Amino acid sequence: MFTRFFQELKSAGVPVSLREYLTLIEAVEADLANRRVEDFYYLSRAALVKDERHLDKFDRVFGHVFKGIETVAEGVTAEIPEEWLRLLTERYFTEEEKRQIEALGGWDKLMETLKKRLEEQKERHQGGSKWIGTGGTSPFGSGGYNPEGVRIGNQGRRQGRAVKVWEKREYKNLDDQVELGVRNIKLALRRLRRFARRGAADEFDLDGTIDATARAGYLDIKMRPERRNLVKVLLFFDVGGSMDPFIRVCEELFSAARSEFKHMEYFYFHNCLYDFVWKDNRRRWTEKIPTWDILHKYPHDYKVIFVGDASMSPYEITVPGGSVEYFNEEAGAVWMRRLLSVYERVVWLNPTPRQHWDYTPSIGLMRELLGDRMFPLTLEGIDRAMSELKR
Numbered sequence: 001m002f003t004r005f006f007q008e009l010k011s012a013g014v015p016v017s018l019r020e021y022l023t024l025i026e027a028v029e030a031d032l033a034n035r036r037v038e039d040f041y042y043l044s045r046a047a048l049v050k051d052e053r054h055l056d057k058f059d060r061v062f063g064h065v066f067k068g069i070e071t072v073a074e075g076v077t078a079e080i081p082e083e084w085l086r087l088l089t090e091r092y093f094t095e096e097e098k099r100q101i102e103a104l105g106g107w108d109k110l111m112e113t114l115k116k117r118l119e120e121q122k123e124r125h126q127g128g129s130k131w132i133g134t135g136g137t138s139p140f141g142s143g144g145y146n147p148e149g150v151r152i153g154n155q156g157r158r159q160g161r162a163v164k165v166w167e168k169r170e171y172k173n174l175d176d177q178v179e180l181g182v183r184n185i186k187l188a189l190r191r192l193r194r195f196a197r198r199g200a201a202d203e204f205d206l207d208g209t210i211d212a213t214a215r216a217g218y219l220d221i222k223m224r225p226e227r228r229n230l231v232k233v234l235l236f237f238d239v240g241g242s243m244d245p246f247i248r249v250c251e252e253l254f255s256a257a258r259s260e261f262k263h264m265e266y267f268y269f270h271n272c273l274y275d276f277v278w279k280d281n282r283r284r285w286t287e288k289i290p291t292w293d294i295l296h297k298y299p300h301d302y303k304v305i306f307v308g309d310a311s312m313s314p315y316e317i318t319v320p321g322g323s324v325e326y327f328n329e330e331a332g333a334v335w336m337r338r339l340l341s342v343y344e345r346v347v348w349l350n351p352t353p354r355q356h357w358d359y360t361p362s363i364g365l366m367r368e369l370l371g372d373r374m375f376p377l378t379l380e381g382i383d384r385a386m387s388e389l390k391r
Contacts, residue, residue: 002028005065009048012057016048023047037066053379201225232263234298234343238308239268239281246351249377250307253349257305265298271312272332272366273339274323291335295342303389304339304346307377310366311352317365336369346370347385351377 006021024047027033033040041062049058201223208222235257237250257264267277267289276288315322317332340346348366350357354376357363367374373388375381 005044005061008061008065009058012061014049014054014057014061015051020048230263231261232298232302233257233261233265234294234302234304235264235266236273236277236304236306236308237266237268238271238306238310240270242309242311243351246309246377249351253307253377253382267294269308270325271308271323272316273306273335274328274332275330275335291339295338300342300344302343304343305385305389306346306348307351308348309350309352310348310363310374311360312362314361314365317362317369333365333369336366340369345389345391346373347388348374349377349381349385350374354381 002021002025006016009016024044027043027047028040033043044062045055045058049055203224203226205222205224208224209220212220212222235254237254243250254266257266267279268281268284269277273291275292276290277294278284278288280287313322313324316324317336320329320331321327322331348370350363352360352363357367357374363374373385375385375388
């Protein structure tokens with residue numbers, strides 16, 4: 001079984017080595033997992049996973065390989081026949097009925113009772129309040145309701161009340177093909193870093209102080225400038241229209257970028273870059289910022305990141321007057337080329353799934369303008385985009 005576990009991790013794209021696998025086997029033989037599957041899960045994860053982006057894949061493989069032999073707690077082991085958990089009817093509970101159902105009274109009592117049920121139950125049960133089954137009010141099974149229980153099996157409508165569920169994956173959002181939260185976007189953005197010490201010497205230099213004191217024979221305190229990320233970023237967000245479904249992920253990216261890049265300026269645009277941008281969507285028509293001012297104000301060493309779905313009429317890119325909101329005197333492609341002539345490092349993050357890009361002509365046009373430097377707005381896509389900007 002361990003060999004199958006290793007092979008399936010490799011097949012799932014988790015970069016595990018033979019040396020790591022042998023280390024895990026040695027740890028198991030030394031009984032570091034205490035013969036409990038939950039301890040073995042954490043032990044194997046620590047031994048085999050080197051990058052947190054692979055935690056979700058690891059969880060999937062682990063749940064698949066060891067499904068059916070897990071223990072819920074020490075001393076509680078049993079094989080539950082599948083037919084016992086096959087849902088025949090699905091019961092719906094009113095709020096009044098739910099209030100009348102009592103919990104067993106804590107984790108220890110729940111585990112103790114589960115152990116007794118596994119020892120005593122000899123047949124399938126449906127719709128009851130005691131045995132392991134489906135559709136009832138028992139704390140054990142699936143498809144029913146109890147304010148505090150253990151979900152065994154995966155049948156029926158979930159109530160979200162289980163306190164112990166083996167198949168619930170703790171790191172579901174760490175798959176690098178999923179649009180993720182602020183913390184994980186920060187991890188991807190950190191690839192774009194270039195640190196240096198500049199400015200006032202206001203940070204205590206411990207190593208320098210020790211060295212200077214040893215050389216001088218008396219206490220010689222040394223200070224140094226703070227270590228800062230020198231990367232400078234211009235961030236352009238497409239807003240409105242087809243971007244409305246992606247507001248949340250754009251907010252997460254914006255929040256992560258503001259904390260990671262100390263030298264960052266942001267602007268809004270709609271569909272394509274034209275002769276003006278803005279910083280406040282409520283005043284977009286009264287407080288315009290000319291694009292020419294952006295190109296002249298921020299030096300060429302800035303990195304530029306566009307965030308948008310690039311889904312629009314092709315005319316919005318290729319012809320004057322193509323904008324859906326006003327008559328632009330010059331085509332969007334003209335302004336994009338001007339920006340590309342000033343800034344060497346430019347990428348575009350697209351929240352639309354990669355497999356849909358070929359069905360939208362405007363995405364193809366924008367990719368051509370950018371020299372194919374468009375990336376999906378996923379962890380992997382952000383990681384690749386940061387690598388491109390760092391070249």
